[in-house]
Amino acid sequence: MDIAISGMGVVSTAGYELEDFWNYLYGGNISYGVVDEFNNPNYRVHIGAVIKDNMWRENLTDCENVFEYGRASQYAASAVLRAFVDANLDRMSLKDTRIALCIGTTMGEVDYEENISELLVKDDANDLPDIKKMAYRYSSDNIAEGICDMLGIRANYYMIPAACSGGNYAIALGEKLLRANKADIVIAGGVDVFSRVAFTGFHRLLTLSPDYCRPFDKKRRGLVIGEGCGFVVMEEKEQAKKRTDIHGCLLGAGVKSDRYHMVSPHPDGDGAYRAMKEAIQTAQIGKDDIDYISAHGTGTSSNDRIEAHVLQQLFGEENIPPTSSIKSMLGHSMGAASILECIASLLMMEKKIMLPTVNLIEKDECVTFNCVPNTPQKNKMSYVMSNSFAFGGQVGSIILKGK
Amino acid sequence: MYLNIDNVICITSSECYVGKEKSGDHACVIDESYYIYYQGENKSRHFDRISKILLTGMSKLCDKYNLNMEKLKTAGIYLGTQYSSCNSIHTFDSKALNDSPLSVNPIHFPDTVINSPASQLSIEYKMENENFTISNGLNASLDAIGIAYESILSKATEIAIAGGVDEWGKIQSYGTQCKKEVAEAVGLVLLEEVKQDEARQKSYIQIISYVSENVKKDCILSADIISEVLRKQIEENLKDYEQKIEIFVSSLLDETDEKHLFEEAVKKSGFDIELHFNNKIYFGATGVVEVDKIYKKSKLDCSFQILLNLNKSILSCLIISRNPPVS
Numbered sequence: 001m002d003i004a005i006s007g008m009g010v011v012s013t014a015g016y017e018l019e020d021f022w023n024y025l026y027g028g029n030i031s032y033g034v035v036d037e038f039n040n041p042n043y044r045v046h047i048g049a050v051i052k053d054n055m056w057r058e059n060l061t062d063c064e065n066v067f068e069y070g071r072a073s074q075y076a077a078s079a080v081l082r083a084f085v086d087a088n089l090d091r092m093s094l095k096d097t098r099i100a101l102c103i104g105t106t107m108g109e110v111d112y113e114e115n116i117s118e119l120l121v122k123d124d125a126n127d128l129p130d131i132k133k134m135a136y137r138y139s140s141d142n143i144a145e146g147i148c149d150m151l152g153i154r155a156n157y158y159m160i161p162a163a164c165s166g167g168n169y170a171i172a173l174g175e176k177l178l179r180a181n182k183a184d185i186v187i188a189g190g191v192d193v194f195s196r197v198a199f200t201g202f203h204r205l206l207t208l209s210p211d212y213c214r215p216f217d218k219k220r221r222g223l224v225i226g227e228g229c230g231f232v233v234m235e236e237k238e239q240a241k242k243r244t245d246i247h248g249c250l251l252g253a254g255v256k257s258d259r260y261h262m263v264s265p266h267p268d269g270d271g272a273y274r275a276m277k278e279a280i281q282t283a284q285i286g287k288d289d290i291d292y293i294s295a296h297g298t299g300t301s302s303n304d305r306i307e308a309h310v311l312q313q314l315f316g317e318e319n320i321p322p323t324s325s326i327k328s329m330l331g332h333s334m335g336a337a338s339i340l341e342c343i344a345s346l347l348m349m350e351k352k353i354m355l356p357t358v359n360l361i362e363k364d365e366c367v368t369f370n371c372v373p374n375t376p377q378k379n380k381m382s383y384v385m386s387n388s389f390a391f392g393g394q395v396g397s398i399i400l401k402g403k
Numbered sequence: 404m405y406l407n408i409d410n411v412i413c414i415t416s417s418e419c420y421v422g423k424e425k426s427g428d429h430a431c432v433i434d435e436s437y438y439i440y441y442q443g444e445n446k447s448r449h450f451d452r453i454s455k456i457l458l459t460g461m462s463k464l465c466d467k468y469n470l471n472m473e474k475l476k477t478a479g480i481y482l483g484t485q486y487s488s489c490n491s492i493h494t495f496d497s498k499a500l501n502d503s504p505l506s507v508n509p510i511h512f513p514d515t516v517i518n519s520p521a522s523q524l525s526i527e528y529k530m531e532n533e534n535f536t537i538s539n540g541l542n543a544s545l546d547a548i549g550i551a552y553e554s555i556l557s558k559a560t561e562i563a564i565a566g567g568v569d570e571w572g573k574i575q576s577y578g579t580q581c582k583k584e585v586a587e588a589v590g591l592v593l594l595e596e597v598k599q600d601e602a603r604q605k606s607y608i609q610i611i612s613y614v615s616e617n618v619k620k621d622c623i624l625s626a627d628i629i630s631e632v633l634r635k636q637i638e639e640n641l642k643d644y645e646q647k648i649e650i651f652v653s654s655l656l657d658e659t660d661e662k663h664l665f666e667e668a669v670k671k672s673g674f675d676i677e678l679h680f681n682n683k684i685y686f687g688a689t690g691v692v693e694v695d696k697i698y699k700k701s702k703l704d705c706s707f708q709i710l711l712n713l714n715k716s717i718l719s720c721l722i723i724s725r726n727p728p729v730s
Contacts, residue, residue: 042504106516108538110492116574117496135578139485140517141540145715154617156717158546159538161487161517169535173550180553182614197496200504201512255533257480257525262513274531391513392522394534 003178003250005400006240007087007233008343009079009189013049013226014330016056016078018086022347025329026376028358030212032224032331038199045208049226049331050194051075063150070109070137073146075229076191080147083187087233088244091153099155100183101144102174104166104190105335106391108140108159111193143191156183164296164332165255165388166190167230167339168396172253174234184239189231192334199225205263207300212359213332215297215325216304216367223298226331230339232346247346251285251383251399254278258393264302265389269310272389275397276314279385283399287314290321290399291379292354294341294386295371297325298332303389308366320369322379324357338388338396349381349402409599412555413607414548414592414723418464419695420456421685422571422587429579430571431586443527451491451514454523457482457568460589461524464564470593472528478593479560480534481551482521483543483567485687487536488514490572520568532560538687540714541655542615543567544590545690545721549613551594566591569686581655584683590691592698603726608698611707611722612640619716626664629718630671636709636720637674646706648674651697653681653689654713665711677705690721697723 010016013031014024024031032049039046056078060066063081066074080101084091112134119127144157162169167190174186192198202208202225209222232247233240240246256278258271265272280287296307311320326344333340348354353376360373370377384400422431438455441462450458464470491514498507513519518536525534533554537547544567551563568589579585594610602609614636618628633650641648650669654661661680669676685692690712697708710721 106518107492108517113489113492113574114496116577117493117500120497120573121500132577135574135576136580138489138574138578139540140487140538141485141543141714144539145717148617148619148716149622154619154716156615156617157539158550161536161538162534163516163518172533173535176550176553176557176559180557182553196499197492197515200499200507201495201509201515203504204507204509205512206509257522257531257534259476259525259529259531261526262519262522271531390518391516392518392534393525394518394522 001179002237003175003234004237004240004246005232005248005250005346006235006244006246007083007089008247008346009082009086010230010340010343011056011075011079012228012330012340013051025326025344025355028356028374030329032226043203045203045210047211047224048194048199049224051227060150065149069142069146070112071193072109072191073143076103076143077147077150079189079229079231080187081151083231083233091151094153098184099153100177100186101147101155101157102160102170102186102188103144104160104162104170105140106161106163106166106192107195107197109138109142110195110197112138114196162394163390163392164334164337165390165394165396166335167342168388168398169255171250171398172255172396175250175253178234184235186234187231188234190335190339191229192227192336194227198334209299213299213328214359215295215299215328215357216364216371217360218362218364220299220301220304222300224331226333228333228336228340230336230343232342246403248349248403249401251401252279252283254282254397256395258395260393262392265306269306271393271395272310273313275395276385276387279397279399285383285399289383290385291381292384293321293323294345294384295323295325296387296389297327299327305366311369317368322354322370322372324355324372326355328358341386342398345384345386345400349384352378352381354379410596411599411602411609412552412594413597413602413609414694414698415595415597415607416464416468416593417695417698418460418467419590419692420460421692426571429576429585432571433587449510450523451488453488453568453570454520456570456589457520457524458527460591461528464591474562476529477532478530478562478564479532479551479554480521480525480530481537481547481563481565483537483547483687485540485543485569486575487517487538488519489574490570491515493572493574541653541686541689542712542714542717542719543687545710545712545719546615548592548690548694549615549719549721552610552613555594555596562593562595564591565594566691567688569688581684582657586683586685588685588688588692590688590695592691592694606725608723608725611724612636613721615717615719617716618718624664626667626671629668632718632720633668633672636722640722641707648707648709649677649679649705650709650711651679651681651693652711653693
């Protein structure tokens with residue numbers, strides 16, 4: 001079965017329409033800045049990527065029960081609806097279609113937990129009904145249930161928390177479901193909201209950059225926390241082509257465990273190497289066929305060094321395809337990162353242009369490949385690899401083919 | 404479906420522990436003595452409570468069945484959980500709010516990702532294959548077993564560790580609307596492909612099928628759709644057999660509503676099937692606890708067991724059998 005990506009939808013700090021998302025990134029724009037909540041002496045770093053307006057919610061105006069669900073659920077519903085429209089799917093006429101939602105995340109509806117914690121500190125008995133309501137909607141299955149409820153669709157679902165690899169893991173599970181004939185259409189993606197817990201945690205780990213995210217730069221100082229959501233529509237290629245123009249195809253996926261450390265990647269990048277190798281094998285292509293790699297590229301000292309090392313091991317020092325990281329522009333949208341990178345990769349293949357790694361002043365010595373510094377570059381873009389390496393050692397790699 | 408038609412996918416080992424001590428507010432919790440001594444290979448590593456409970460469960464599974472530790476390294480992990488590391492997230496966040504963000508211990512931050520317990524499992528046991536946390540509410544561990552089964556069928560992995568874990572806490576106590584008794588639990592099973600003869604000799608539990616469907620119609624749970632799911636699963640998988648079938652139902656519904664819904668569904672399906680209703684909920688670990696109960700029974704009255712978990716609009720259905728008759 002050839003699996004096509006027939007639709008895509010984003011809710012991101014770079015915009016909510018695919019064309020806006022592309023133009024923002026193509027322009028090398030940075031979508032992060034000072035976050036007021038953290039602009040105080042308790043934090044050394046104040047930079048994050050936050051969706052500041054609510055215009056993304058406009059496409060949910062006709063939907064039911066939107067405000068019964070948390071922000072992550074609303075982001076997800078908005079992005080899924082955008083993906084439906086892009087795939088030329090009428091959600092009202094999908095009654096006999098077996099739909100499955102596969103959703104990656106890092107912390108789910110964490111803003112509910114954060115609100116509950118704040119109210120518990122206040123210790124006002126009048127807040128109890130709100131606390132109970134938020135606690136009921138806290139567990140992650142509410143995100144998927146919320147999508148079904150808000151959009152009025154009958155879909156099966158799997159919430160797949162896999163931290164920063166959430167999107168790739170969701171795509172890998174979606175592929176399993178399609179090939180096992182458990183679904184006709186899979187909507188796969190990832191979502192995370194900007195989280196005080198995540199910001200505080202990374203801050204205490206000393207892994208946040210105080211200014212810019214500079215993947216592969218000699219003087220990189222860490223990551224920038226962000227938020228966002230993305231979904232793709234996956235289905236059998238011929239079925240999709242009868243209805244719409246496809247964006248490309250998923251050829252293969254490799255999902256593995258580093259099994260080394262909760263925070264640090266394996267020093268040899270073992271899990272990443274095995275995931276990439278498996279993705280190439282299942283895609284049934286050669287390493288030399290890959291035209292571009294969308295890196296995990298967080299801008300931390302260890303991730304970028306190990307990622308460069310793994311690429312050298314896999315491709316050989318002289319043969320690493322051009323590799324860039326759009327986290328330099330979006331920040332790290334956590335559970336949404338890998339799906340936004342997948343979507344960006346498909347857009348890159350359509351336009352035959354590689355998006356840049358911005359903020360690059362001087363490449364680190366360990367980076368022997370073209371990391372597309374600062375400006376986009378044209379390239380043949382038939383096959384793309386997109387990688388993600390998560391907390392807890394869950395690593396994912398997917399291979400995409402242009403249309 | 405199988406590489407070799409003489410092979411079947413079975414649960415060959417099962418370990419489960421449920422909370423028995425009633426906590427102040429409603430739930431039965433797992434006593435400290437179960438997990439307090441778990442230290443792991445590297446004694447300096449930090450584990451939060453839910454990870455300790457899970458790792459203790461895994462340790463007991465390995466010891467009890469003398470599992471091949473080298474082979475285990477290649478196993479896929481499929482862990483179901485409704486709340487996962489919720490308590491760790493809440494503790495971390497509360498500390499930051501009550502004291503200051505500068506006072507939180509960075510060592511506790513990795514506990515705050517939902518995939519943390521499953522990740523700890525892969526690190527401790529050096530398990531290098533795919534590692535899925537499935538956070539599907541009450542259905543989580545049944546879905547985890549189902550996905551593990553599909554993964555072995557598709558050759559993504561040869562063996563799988565599947566199951567679930569959930570703990571009680573403040574957020575859970577505010578958020579649980581279920582009137583049934585609730586308890587913490589951990590349960591893990593080993594799934595692998597074995598020869599039919601061996602499965603029979605050793606009375607392994609064979610997985611016959613797994614499916615998961617949205618059973619709401621016009622925003623209401625539909626007995627019609629549930630009956631269709633049942634009818635299709637029985638006709639596709641059990642039609643050659645005239646053996647007794649039993650259904651085990653777990654849901655968050657009120658007992659009366661639950662009974663009414665499923666009795667109506669079974670009646671509409673046209674089959675004569677005995678229904679059992681689970682009056683105790685173990686959050687995301689509910690399914691694996693039910694599987695373990697069946698696994699531990701030395702003798703079963705019927706040949707096929709259909710486990711149904713209903714979480715909000717999703718019905719997950721796992722059909723298993725200890726000694727399916729030869730067709």
